[in-house]
Amino acid sequence: MNPLEPKLVLISLLIQLGVAAAVSSSLARSTVFRRLLLATDRTPIDRMQLMLLIVTPLTLGVWIRTVVPNFLAADISFATTILLGAILGPSAAAVGAVILSFPALLHHEFLALPVNLVAATVAGGFYRFADVEAIWTFSPMIDLSLYQWVRRNLRRPHLDRQVLLLLIIMLLQLGASEVAMYRPRRYFALRSNLWLLQLAIAAAAPVIVGIPLKIWNAIRIEDKLEQQARLLLEARLDALQRQINPHFLFNTLNSIGSLIRLEPELAREMIVRLANILRILLKKREAFVPFRDELAFTDDYLAIEVVRFGEKLRVVKEIAPDTLDLVVPSMLLQPLIENSIKHGLEPRISGGTVTLRSRIRGERLLLEVEDDGVGIAPERDVAMPVSGLRRPGNGIGMKNVRERMEVLYGSDAVLEMESRPGRGTRITLEMPVVATTDLQQTPAGARN
DSSP states (O other): OOTHHHHHHHHHHHHHHHHHHHHHHHHHTOHHHHHHHHOSSOOHHHHHHHHHHHHHHHHHHHHHHHHSTTOOTTOOHHHHHHHHHHHHOHHHHHHHHHHHHHHHHHTTOTTHHHHHHHHHHHHHHHHHHSOHHHHHTOOSOHHHHHHHHHHHHHHSOOOOHHHHHHHHHHHHHHHHHHHHHHOTTTOOOOOOSSHHHHHHHHHHHHHHHHHHHHHHHHHHHHHHHHHHHHHHHHHHHHHHHHHHHHHHHHHHHHHHHHHTTTOHHHHHHHHHHHHHHHHHHHSOOOSEEEHHHHHHHHHHHHHHHHHHHGGGEEEEEEEOGGGTTBEEETTOHHHHHHHIIIIIITTSTTOEEEEEEEEEETTEEEEEEEEOSSOOOGGGOOOOEETTEEOOOOSHHHHHHHHHHHHHHGGGOEEEEEEETTTEEEEEEEEEOOBGGGTTSOOHHHHO
């Protein structure tokens, strides 16, 4: 045997590991590949598309090996066939085996196809037998796999599917090397007369299969974490909105109760307004709504409060027309208006005015709720930047608005409160401009 052969074999093994990692990482950046990989119920067409994405660059590697002398590392078709069988099943793996064998068949290596088909059948059988997670969590670190297997079986002897896959890959590789040893012109595989080097070839095969599994499983885990984060975000938003609704309804019912005996007609009007509000609250609401819908909701609320306070409560709106079709968090203004009336105007004998403003400044939407009430004493005015939000006030309404903006926008939102005792309070909300056409897009806070 040529003394350079062991060195050539070892270099080829190292390059094969690099080829497996490079191709797997490149595929992981493809949007189409990620979609097919993460699909929970793949159709046969999906399986074939995923298989084609994997085998196309590696078939080119087989062709390069057949035309470039001594460039053996480009061909990892055998390990790829095993990988296809383990993640896609025998049918897709068999088709992949045919494609991967085609350049070798043109090179008169006629045993390439049957050997690859055997690998596809065996690995595909394991796919049907084993749990999906056992395949995706397969570790290419052979020593760790064996060590963990020994520890698990010392406690409770059982059939370990991951170690079984490890042995299947090594045995298949040893068999392929034997075929290449006795039929070198009809089949190619790395081989050596040195038993230690032959063992290294067999041990490298699970690593070549395991590298793509590790890289692609990281994508699966990342997707699951994003799904959990999205579900947690939706649950938190729902909890915050439910916290607002009872608080609002309690105050509204108190207002109706105070008028139902003395002014039944006004109480009846308030009930109609309340019915409109309840109709909206009882519907399944999105986290975001068009600003014109949010204004309509506050109109019903303010109509109830105007009936309650009479001439003592005045409402002024300075709404920029170009803000009406923008998107804002639902139930955003009502808690702030309620705070202005309850804490700013109600304690004042002469009542006062609530002013609503909206405008666009650059790429930001500014909303203001201002009153000319009693204001807040300096020791009650709390403002400190936390995650990009200035946190003013500790009331239920203010707390909910602050937390919802933080959840939805993260550090891209600002809530400010400016209060002057005896002269009133102004609350300013600043957030990114989002058009109605972008209503279905993920909020910035969900991405943070």
